[in-house]
Amino acid sequence: MDEQARIMQALGGVSLAGHSIQGGMALPPPHGHDGIDDGRKQDIGDILHQIMTITDQSLDEAQAKKHGLNCHRMKPALFSVLCEIKEKTGLSIRGAQEEDPPDPQLMRLDNMLLAEGVSGPEKGGGSAAAAAAAAASGGASDNSIEHSDYRAKLTQIRQIYHTELEKYEQACNEFTTHVMNLLREQSRTRPISPKEIERMVGIIHRKFSSIQMQLKQSTCEAVMILRSRFLDARRKRRNFSKQATEILNEYFYSHLSNPYPSEEAKEELAKKCSITVSQVEHRADSAPQSVSNWFGNKRIRYKKNIGKFQEEANLYAAKTAVTAAHAVAAAVQNSQTNSPTTPNSGSSGSFNLPNSGDMFLSMQSLNGDSYQGAQVGANVQSQVDTLRHVISQTAGYSEALGGNTMYSPHGLDANGGWHDTTTPSAVISPTEGPGSVHSDTSN
């Protein structure tokens, strides 16, 4: 609060310099030239002397003298003289002022504080809300804990900010009224126009708002630091929940021939996953982004070492194969059936993979009767993926279904299912004979 004191002092200086009786516009010393009426002159000189020494004296003394002066018979005359002089110099003083540029820096700070929820309306009572949020999200506690920690700190900052701001506001008002009282008081001895008072108030406010700006600036800094410490820890990754991984893997392995979910599919997957995961909230697009990351990583890592993913692939393939088989069966029996087992969107309907195309056709021929074109086709396709995979694991069945085309464990990439074909069949052959493949598929 040194600053404050300094400013006050500065303000005091301004007010004195501009208007005080001991300012530069003091009349020349009362010696003057040889006058016509020396007694009168002496009188005036006396008064001026008294005026000029007022400030050097104690308050009581000054008060007394002021009173004396106010009642002096010469007072009206002197006052009018002062008015006159002021009139002449007043214009020059006033001209330079009166423009109010909305300081861009200040606006920037304000916007930022508003955006960070520091200066905005109190949302939900700080720690209570944080606690509530933590309680509400139940399982995913680690994230919430961190988050509530962040919010607690933010609340702290906001409290400090607001109390300080209030303090400044109060001080400003106090000081303003003080100065105004002073001016009003002085207006009895010297002419002070309302404009001047206004200007003075303006000056005071400007000074105080510059102090406020400092406050805002340091608050912003604090918030930024807090952010970088907590939320902005973008690098600080958080593993997906088991459930989310399940969903994603399911999609991946059931779309192995084309594991590129469309935007919509991503959103849907994100909805399914990120809700349970409570993955980085705020920034609405982060969830689909995460899905994209996941698929990107998955694709590259899968391709890089297919062997490593065998087990997983089997698992998910078998998993979905059940539903797939059911769905296919249903489709065969009832052409109207539109099984919603897999969340694929129609967009993936068109492939240019000869391999899967064959299979697709064969499955279609299986259906025999009429089907609903693309939609059913797409569903079947995704199921075919999983079926084929399962089939490829069981040596016997691949022949049984005449699937010799899909010799490689993942006939899909054998043909460059997605982009390149880095040694498709070289890696793993369906040697391991896990009898684990569900016999459901045989139907």
Place this chain on the structure above:
DNA sequence: AAACATGATTTACT
């Protein structure tokens, strides 16, 4: 603590 797993970021390409 080392090794591995994994989500995110960066870079370059199309």
Place this chain on the structure above:
DNA sequence: AGTAAATCATGTTT
């Protein structure tokens, strides 16, 4: 704009 590939940085397992 969307990916692949390389890389980073952290989480998890050993």
